[in-house]
Amino acid sequence: MKKLWLGIIGLAAASTAHAAIVTYTLSINESTTGTVLANNFVVWATVSPGDNFGLATYGVDLNTGFVAGNSGPREPGPTVTVTQRSPGGTWNANSADENFDPDAAYPPKTGGFTLVRQSNDQAVYSGSQDLLSTPDVTMHKVMGMGQTAGSMATITPAPYHNTNGTDVTTGPYGALSGSNITYGTATNRTGVPTLAAGSIRLFTGVAPAGTIGSLQIQNTADTSAAVWLTNLQSDIAVGAATVNLAFRDFAGVTAADTVTLSAAPANANQTVGPSIAVTGAGNSYTSEVDQLLDPSVNKGSAVIQTIHGEPGSVYVMAKLLGTAADIAAVAALGVTSSDSQFTPLHAIYDSQFGAGGFNALFKFANISGDAKAFNWDLAAHTGVTVDQLAAVPEPATMGLMAFAGLGLLARRRRNA
Numbered sequence: 001m002k003k004l005w006l007g008i009i010g011l012a013a014a015s016t017a018h019a020a021i022v023t024y025t026l027s028i029n030e031s032t033t034g035t036v037l038a039n040n041f042v043v044w045a046t047v048s049p050g051d052n053f054g055l056a057t058y059g060v061d062l063n064t065g066f067v068a069g070n071s072g073p074r075e076p077g078p079t080v081t082v083t084q085r086s087p088g089g090t091w092n093a094n095s096a097d098e099n100f101d102p103d104a105a106y107p108p109k110t111g112g113f114t115l116v117r118q119s120n121d122q123a124v125y126s127g128s129q130d131l132l133s134t135p136d137v138t139m140h141k142v143m144g145m146g147q148t149a150g151s152m153a154t155i156t157p158a159p160y161h162n163t164n165g166t167d168v169t170t171g172p173y174g175a176l177s178g179s180n181i182t183y184g185t186a187t188n189r190t191g192v193p194t195l196a197a198g199s200i201r202l203f204t205g206v207a208p209a210g211t212i213g214s215l216q217i218q219n220t221a222d223t224s225a226a227v228w229l230t231n232l233q234s235d236i237a238v239g240a241a242t243v244n245l246a247f248r249d250f251a252g253v254t255a256a257d258t259v260t261l262s263a264a265p266a267n268a269n270q271t272v273g274p275s276i277a278v279t280g281a282g283n284s285y286t287s288e289v290d291q292l293l294d295p296s297v298n299k300g301s302a303v304i305q306t307i308h309g310e311p312g313s314v315y316v317m318a319k320l321l322g323t324a325a326d327i328a329a330v331a332a333l334g335v336t337s338s339d340s341q342f343t344p345l346h347a348i349y350d351s352q353f354g355a356g357g358f359n360a361l362f363k364f365a366n367i368s369g370d371a372k373a374f375n376w377d378l379a380a381h382t383g384v385t386v387d388q389l390a391a392v393p394e395p396a397t398m399g400l401m402a403f404a405g406l407g408l409l410a411r412r413r414r415n416a
Helices: 002-013 324-331 342-353 400-405
Strands: 016-030 036-047 055-061 081-084 088-093 109-112 115-119 124-128 170-175 200-206 224-228 238-249 257-262 276-281 284-287 289-291 299-305 313-321 360-365 372-378 385-393
Touching: 016 055, 016 224, 016 360, 036 055, 036 224, 055 200, 081 124, 124 200, 238 360, 257 313, 257 360, 276 385, 284 385, 289 342, 299 385, 313 324, 313 342, 324 360, 342 385, 372 385
Parallel strands: 016 238, 276 299
Antiparallel strands: 016 036, 036 200, 055 124, 055 224, 081 200, 088 109, 088 170, 115 124, 224 238, 257 372, 276 284, 289 385, 299 372, 313 360, 313 385
């Protein structure tokens, strides 16, 4: 199963949907019916609208035990039981149709997340729509997953074609064990971070008493997603999406660390200049490495000037101050050495950050326009502050190493 899942991800990575964002939200103390229930959890997927046609594949790596050889660093976590809830099932030929031929072969048509639907021994909980089949033959492409509400029971796949030119309709939908027939009906309650309408329930689980607080989604290569690139039933092209991670405690508001990229600062601006100057165009940029206002803070924003709105990702390099354990926890919100730009960025920018280089690398889907701000609120690790920052877009037209000779600037900190 693992090899098949990697093959699906490889297929998804063959094309990219730069603007698409899939957010996985771990919602602890939430039951399968949207009520508060201790030690239960739900993982939701929210897919950005307007730039794709819904979720096609998903993979979520939970910290449920260490497995040697896994593709990224792991933290020990609880042993959980998990049930896949993402919609998936089949339709058979309608035997009551007047054109039904009892001697003909009518293979079941699949719809929803029927492929690599697993909770394997590496704690990667995955699912994929049937990218290995052909639409109008045995596969029905379900669009809008993670964006809109719907019901698998109301879907009518293309009919079967008899050799004599007649058609046979499909019968009722049959859901896979545990899967939801309806989808896109997110559950919310007052005082808890809100899920966007259309968010889809991927799976639910139960953790041993007292361990639910240690559960987390691992930011590894196995935590991934792909989206449909067209709304044509005959086109199964998919593209890899940028994955964001979120957390909520359904029992109440729990402190959590957040880092975001937005068009305007969400908090007090901490840059000296008063911005981080980024120069260049066409995905060929170089950034200042800026020390921020003194003293460095746990919650703030940094205005970035000027990264244009090209497709791709924006990387923010940060020097965090605090204990090693707390810094590691905050850095886990970003990307690791499995990201293609991790090593090149360290090679070029570490010396500009001084001893030890930068110790956290965050990745965001680029946003339109020149106005941008990096925002942080490290509410779960109040002893961590942001000391220095730099930002560059993902290079598309030239290699990162070309930046090495451009000469980077470093500003001195001034008192607030």
